[in-house]
Amino acid sequence: MQKIRFAFLFLLCGFSFISHAQFVVTGTVLDSTTREPLTPASVFCQNTTLGTVTNKQGEFSISLKSGGYDLIFSYTGYQTQTVRVTENNKLEILLIKEDKSLGEVVLKNSYEVTDGWEKYGDFFTKNFIGSTPNAAQCVLTNPEVLKFFFYKKTNRLKVLATEALQISNKALGYNLRYQLDSFVYYYNTNINSYRGYCLYTEMEGEDSLKTVWAARRAKTYDGSKLHFMRSYYDSILLDDGWIIDMLDEKNDKKFNKVQDVYDSSYYNVIFNTVDSLGADSVVHTVVTGSGEVEIYYPRKISVTYIKRSPEKEYLSIMKLPKNTPYQISYIDIKDWIAITQNGYYYNQKDWVNQGYWSWKNIADLLPYDYVPD
Numbered sequence: 001m002q003k004i005r006f007a008f009l010f011l012l013c014g015f016s017f018i019s020h021a022q023f024v025v026t027g028t029v030l031d032s033t034t035r036e037p038l039t040p041a042s043v044f045c046q047n048t049t050l051g052t053v054t055n056k057q058g059e060f061s062i063s064l065k066s067g068g069y070d071l072i073f074s075y076t077g078y079q080t081q082t083v084r085v086t087e088n089n090k091l092e093i094l095l096i097k098e099d100k101s102l103g104e105v106v107l108k109n110s111y112e113v114t115d116g117w118e119k120y121g122d123f124f125t126k127n128f129i130g131s132t133p134n135a136a137q138c139v140l141t142n143p144e145v146l147k148f149f150f151y152k153k154t155n156r157l158k159v160l161a162t163e164a165l166q167i168s169n170k171a172l173g174y175n176l177r178y179q180l181d182s183f184v185y186y187y188n189t190n191i192n193s194y195r196g197y198c199l200y201t202e203m204e205g206e207d208s209l210k211t212v213w214a215a216r217r218a219k220t221y222d223g224s225k226l227h228f229m230r231s232y233y234d235s236i237l238l239d240d241g242w243i244i245d246m247l248d249e250k251n252d253k254k255f256n257k258v259q260d261v262y263d264s265s266y267y268n269v270i271f272n273t274v275d276s277l278g279a280d281s282v283v284h285t286v287v288t289g290s291g292e293v294e295i296y297y298p299r300k301i302s303v304t305y306i307k308r309s310p311e312k313e314y315l316s317i318m319k320l321p322k323n324t325p326y327q328i329s330y331i332d333i334k335d336w337i338a339i340t341q342n343g344y345y346y347n348q349k350d351w352v353n354q355g356y357w358s359w360k361n362i363a364d365l366l367p368y369d370y371v372p373d
Contacts, residue, residue, distance in 0.1 A: 026061040027091030029054050029073055038075045038095060044199045046070035046082070047344075048367045049174075051199050065369065067342030068292070072179075072197045080179065080197065086292075086340060116148025116159075124148075124159055127192050128183055129167065130361035132313060134220065137171035138363045159183040169363060172220065173203040173213030176362070200367040218372050220364055223305040223327050225357050229343040233293050237261055241307035247299040255302050268294040270338070296336040302355075303329045314359050329357040342368045 029041040037058025044051030045064065054060045062071075064085070071091075074080040078095040113119055121143060129138050145163040150156075160182055167176040176198055183194040205213070221227050223241075231240040238261075245255035261267065270292045305327040315324055334350040345351065 021066050022063055023066070023086075023088045024061060024063050025071060025085050025089045025091065026059070027089070027093060028058045029060065029075065029093045029095060030058055031078075032094035032096045035094075038078070041073060041075040041095070042199075044072050044197075045368070046072050046197050047200070047365065048369045049200045049202060050369055065342065067368065068338075068340030068344040068346065069342075069368065070197075070344075070346075072199075074179065074197075082197075084346065111149040111151055111158075113148040113150050117143050117146060120148050120150075120157060120159075121146075123157075123185075124183065127185060128159075128194060128362060130359070130363040131317065132360065132364055133311065134169070134171040134216070135361070135363035137169065139168045139170070141166045141168060155187045157185045157187070167362065168203075170203075171363065172217050172366070173205065173210065174367075175201045175203060177201070178362070198362075198365075214373065217366060217370065221366055221370065221372050223308045224360070224364070224366065225329075225353075226343045226366055226368070226370070228303060228305075229339050229345055230341075232261075232295060233339045233341055233343070235262065241305055243304040243306060244297075245302045245304070246297055247301070249299065258297075258301070266295055266297055268336075270294060292338045292340050294336045294338050295333070297331075297333050301331050301333070303331060303357075310356060314356065317359070327356045330354040331357075344368050 029038045029043070030036065031038060037056070038054060039056055039058055040053035041058065041060075042051065042053055043060045043062060045062070046069065048069065050062060050064060050069075052060055052062050068084065068086045071083045071085050072080060073083070073093045073095060075095055077098055079098055081093055081095060083091060083093070124146070125140065126135075129135050129140065142163065142165065145161045145165065147160045147162065149158040149160070151158065159180070161180040165176075165178040165180055167178060169176060179197040181195040181197075183192065185192040203213075227240070228237075228242060231237050231242055237244070244258045244261050246258050248254040248256055258266070306325075308327060309325055310320070310327050312322070314320075315322055331354070332352040334352070335347070337345050337347065337350055339345045
């Protein structure tokens with residue numbers, strides 16, 4: 001028993017050590033047919049401030065803190081490619097040219113709304129950027145790149161973009177370059193979904209303004225989904241003020257508190273390890289890279305954050321009592337999701353928000369490399 005406890009402590013020590021480590025991803029970006037280097041191709045981590053471009057030889061190098069990232073590769077006239085990275089890697093990225101004729105067909109589609117921005121611009125902004133206090137200080141500076149399509153038969157609105165959206169978030173002090181894959185709003189269910197790739201850039205400003213931004217970022221982080229993921233990863237959910245309830249198996253209107261959120265039915269720890277032969281001719285198992293935790297709940301859960309009450313704007317939109325004490329979100333998890341140290345999780349399509357977190361959109365997202373003071 002003592003040996004088992006010692007081995008477990010050794011793993012934890014290794015896990016703690018790697019939490020402060022970094023890793024480097026290098027490689028080349030080439031044309032998939034000619035294998036000519038593409039330069040300057042954009043290389044950045046999805047939803048972070050971390051990015052670079054390729055040199056004349058199509059080479060790149062990017063240093064990342066421990067965690068997980070979707071590394072995005074893009075070049076004008078080529079299809080964007082995504083690679084998930086969690087440790088040192090040397091990549092060869094072969095980008096494929098876009099079929100321009102297909103794009104022209106889409107843009108000439110009879111479902112396109114010619115005065116789309118005038119008709120749907122405000123609606124799109126509220127459902128994509130948001131309607132929160134932070135969203136009130138966000139500006140989409142190039143709305144002319146948006147194309148709006150309405151499908152009457154299915155009663156849905158689809159929005160595409162011919163170029164990356166440029167969004168100025170003056171509330172949090174970020175400029176966003178968002179490559180919108182698509183935005184879809186389903187009027188029959190009042191549910192929307194959007195996909196894309198975002199690179200954050202810090203705004204310039206006086207020290208006094210940076211202090212304001214820091215305070216707003218900290219407030220935005222408090223109770224966010226990013227905060228929740230990191231709390232789960234660090235095994236401090238209760239200390240950080242989170243409570244999870246799960247829908248009763250026999251009563252679809254009753255939620256029961258999950259007494260042990262680290263029960264193996266819902267939670268697993270995954271260590272990345274490698275075996276190596278030491279000088280003593282003994283095989284040693286070493287913890288490498290960043291570990292992950294997996295979570296899954298078989299039924300809908302409610303996630304309550306007890307350290308902050310919802311904003312009055314949210315209560316008004318949802319027609320909730322003004323004295324509602326806590327922020328509550330409802331989640332459907334379709335399959336096991338993995339959480340990395342920086343709060344990045346995958347597969348994100350398996351996580352569906354309702355309630356408070358569904359009110360938070362682009363204006364209230366923080367980059368994965370954000371760390372509160």
